[in-house]
Amino acid sequence: xxxxxxxxxxxxxxxxxxxLAFIKxxxxxxxxxxxxxMVMTVPHLVVREAxxxxxxxxxxxxxSLVFNAPLEWVANPGHTPNPAKAPWYxxxxxxxxxxxxxxVAGVVxxxxxxxxxxxxxxxQVNVKLEGLWKENxxxxxLALVGGxxxxxxxxxxxxxxxxxxxxxxxxxxxLLPYFLRxxxxxxxxxxxxxxxxxxxxxxxIIVLVLTAIGILFRGPEWSWTWPWKEIY
Amino acid sequence: xxxxxxELTRSQVWRSIFRxxxxxxxxxxxxxxxxxxxxxxxxxxxRKRSIKYTYTWGLGGxxxxxFIVLVLTGALLMLxxxxxxxxxxxxxxxxxxxxxxxxFLRNMHRWGAHAMVAIVFLHMMRxxxxxxxxxxKEFNWVVGVVLFVISILLSYTGYLLPxxxxxxxxxxxxxxxxxxxPFGIGENISFVxxxxxxxxxxxxxxxxxxxxxxxxxxxxxxxxxxxWRVRKDGGV
Numbered sequence: 001x002x003x004x005x006x007x008x009x010x011x012x013x014x015x016x017x018x019x020l021a022f023i024k025x026x027x028x029x030x031x032x033x034x035x036x037x038m039v040m041t042v043p044h045l046v047v048r049e050a051x052x053x054x055x056x057x058x059x060x061x062x063x064s065l066v067f068n069a070p071l072e073w074v075a076n077p078g079h080t081p082n083p084a085k086a087p088w089y090x091x092x093x094x095x096x097x098x099x100x101x102x103x104v105a106g107v108v109x110x111x112x113x114x115x116x117x118x119x120x121x122x123x124q125v126n127v128k129l130e131g132l133w134k135e136n137x138x139x140x141x142l143a144l145v146g147g148x149x150x151x152x153x154x155x156x157x158x159x160x161x162x163x164x165x166x167x168x169x170x171x172x173x174x175l176l177p178y179f180l181r182x183x184x185x186x187x188x189x190x191x192x193x194x195x196x197x198x199x200x201x202x203x204x205i206i207v208l209v210l211t212a213i214g215i216l217f218r219g220p221e222w223s224w225t226w227p228w229k230e231i232y
Numbered sequence: 233x234x235x236x237x238x239e240l241t242r243s244q245v246w247r248s249i250f251r252x253x254x255x256x257x258x259x260x261x262x263x264x265x266x267x268x269x270x271x272x273x274x275x276x277x278x279r280k281r282s283i284k285y286t287y288t289w290g291l292g293g294x295x296x297x298x299f300i301v302l303v304l305t306g307a308l309l310m311l312x313x314x315x316x317x318x319x320x321x322x323x324x325x326x327x328x329x330x331x332x333x334x335x336f337l338r339n340m341h342r343w344g345a346h347a348m349v350a351i352v353f354l355h356m357m358r359x360x361x362x363x364x365x366x367x368x369k370e371f372n373w374v375v376g377v378v379l380f381v382i383s384i385l386l387s388y389t390g391y392l393l394p395x396x397x398x399x400x401x402x403x404x405x406x407x408x409x410x411x412x413x414p415f416g417i418g419e420n421i422s423f424v425x426x427x428x429x430x431x432x433x434x435x436x437x438x439x440x441x442x443x444x445x446x447x448x449x450x451x452x453x454x455x456x457x458x459x460w461r462v463r464k465d466g467g468v
Contacts, residue, residue, distance in 0.1 A: 037280040042261040045274060045283050045468060052290040053297045060301065060347065064339035071328065074321040075400035077430065084401040087391050089349050089384060094405065102412035117377045120360070121370035129363055200360055 082220045083232055091214025092207050098222050099160045113203075120196070131192040133177055141178055144171070166209050170202040273459055278468050287362070291355035292462075295383075296455065298348040303448065305341040313393070315440035317433045320395035345387045352383045372461040375454055382451045389443035392436065403439070404431050 039045075086094050096105035120126050133140060148171045155164040177191030219225030219232045240246055241253045252263035262276040281287060312331055313323045327334035356376060359365055365373035392403040407426060411418045427434025462468070 038277040039280050039283070040258060040261045041271070041274045041276055041278050041468075042255045042264045044280075045278050046265075046271065048283060048285065048290070049293055052285075052293055056294055056297055057301065060298075060340060060344055063343050064336055067339065067343070068335060069339045069342035070398060071324055071394055072397040075317075075395045075397055075431075077400065077432075079397075081397055081401055084405050086402050086405045087388060088346070089387070090406060093409065097409065102409065103414055106409035106412040107414070107418070114377065114381065117356075118374050121365040121367070121373045127366050197361075200357075204357065 083218060083222055085214070085218075085232065088211065088215050091218075092210035095162065095210045095214040095218070099158050099162075123196075125194070126196040129194040129196065132174065132195050132198060133191050137178065141175075144174060162209055162213055163206055166205045167202065170198065170205065174198055273463060274468055275463065282468055289354070289358055291351055291358050295348060295352045295355055296459075298344055298351060299451065299455070302341060302344050302348065305337055305344065306444070306448075308337055309341055310444060315393065315436050317395065317436060320393065320436060324394045324396070341390075345390060349383055349387050352380050356380055369461070369465050372458060372465065375458045375461065379451065379454050379458060382447055382454065386443065386447045386451065389439045389447060392431070392439045393443065395436065400431060403435070407431065 085091060093105065093110060096109060099105070100109070148167065151167060152164060155161075155167065173190055177187050180187050182188040182191070216227040216231060217224055219230065225232065237254065241250075250264075251267045252260050255261040255264040265271045265274055265276045309327070312327055312334065314320065324338075327338050331337075359373065359376065388403075388406065392399045407422050410422045410425070413421060423429065425435070425438065426432070427438050
């Protein structure tokens with residue numbers, strides 16, 4: 001099939017002013033009509049936004065009527081509570097601090113996470129989103145098991161079981177479609193997930209597990225306590 | 233009634249404000265978006281797929297909505313709160329027992345702030361799992377990451393203001409983490425943040441200014457960029 005146009009190679013602006021390409025075929029210079037179904041913003045989108053906002057305000061107001069914001073005794077620099085916990089969204093980090101040296105847990109890992117998030121759209125592999133097992137199945141398997149083993153050894157060395165267990169779980173899910181080839185069902189669906197999807201899902205699970213442990217399972221001296229006994 | 237509405241929407245006063253009649257035809261519906269300061273953020277038509285609740289879960293819009301709720305409740309709280317070690321905790325107690333609906337106001341602000349951190353995170357997850365960070369929206373994803381960090385910092389700086397044990401030690405734990413940055417940089421960052429070596433009067437004022445001025449203004453700026461780019465890249 002021949003191209004519908006060819007590029008003008010002459011770069012002399014005097015000979016070929018403002019001409020970039022010759023259109024040869026029957027390609028009309030018009031925007032292709034979108035086959036997406038469109039609706040008017042008013043009322044369709046605006047009404048949905050209004051409903052979402054009002055439901056949110058109602059839920060928030062109800063919560064605020066039922067539950068009071070915590071207020072403890074006045075700040076006392078001389079009396080450290082045990083355990084001293086950061087707000088819940090930092091408890092994942094505080095949990096890491098329990099395992100790794102402060103520089104790693106408080107500085108290196110958070111910085112890496114933010115950098116990794118920023119970098120996501122700039123890697124071609126994240127843009128293509130092809131299934132993990134689509135090509136080079138052998139190489140993928142070796143790289144995956146190799147990488148995971150290194151990570152697992154580091155986690156074992158620092159006794160970070162809270163990260164080790166989810167890592168092994170996610171690795172298992174990643175490997176399932178390699179050993180059990182299915183056309184339909186959950187395993188086939190897992191097989192079509194791209195590498196990016198796996199890394200993000202692994203990251204989210206780790207964040208959730210660490211934060212949950214920090215909120216529910218940590219007591220005095222950051223020792224393990226069961227939430228049904230007491231939540232600190 | 234119908235005749236009255238018709239007359240009203242034709243009157244000079246109405247026209248000077250809205251410039252079009254009631255949104256009953258597609259033309260006036262388009263005008264309602266096009267000529268409205270608040271709605272001009274949106275295109276006049278949107279893809280049916282992209283406004284499904286189960287596609288976006290409304291999470292971006294809810295984050296913005298929560299921000300509005302937080303600005304309003306926060307402004308009211310500012311009327312009763314003085315950022316000084318002597319006064320801050322007493323003002324909290326006044327909010328609790330003296331100010332009408334003070335406790336409710338504080339509850340809205342507190343739970344709204346927690347909800348915002350969670351919902352902004354969920355919004356980020358949604359954008360990731362629908363692959364909505366792909367070109368040409370790469371940079372808007374980065375702006376989104378910045379907004380996520382600002383949300384956390386807003387929540388965190390507000391955490392100190394009640395000046396109770398929870399606030400004081402929560403912030404102490406966090407700023408001790410900052411100190412771990414090597415080569416003395418951490419010490420310096422922590423010193424700038426706290427205005428000293430420990431959480432005290434200076435830290436309270438600094439967190440107050442960050443919480444009520446610097447961070448909200450940055451958030452508004454980045455939100456402006458975020459929404460503008462969403463629109464330019466063909467979103468809602």
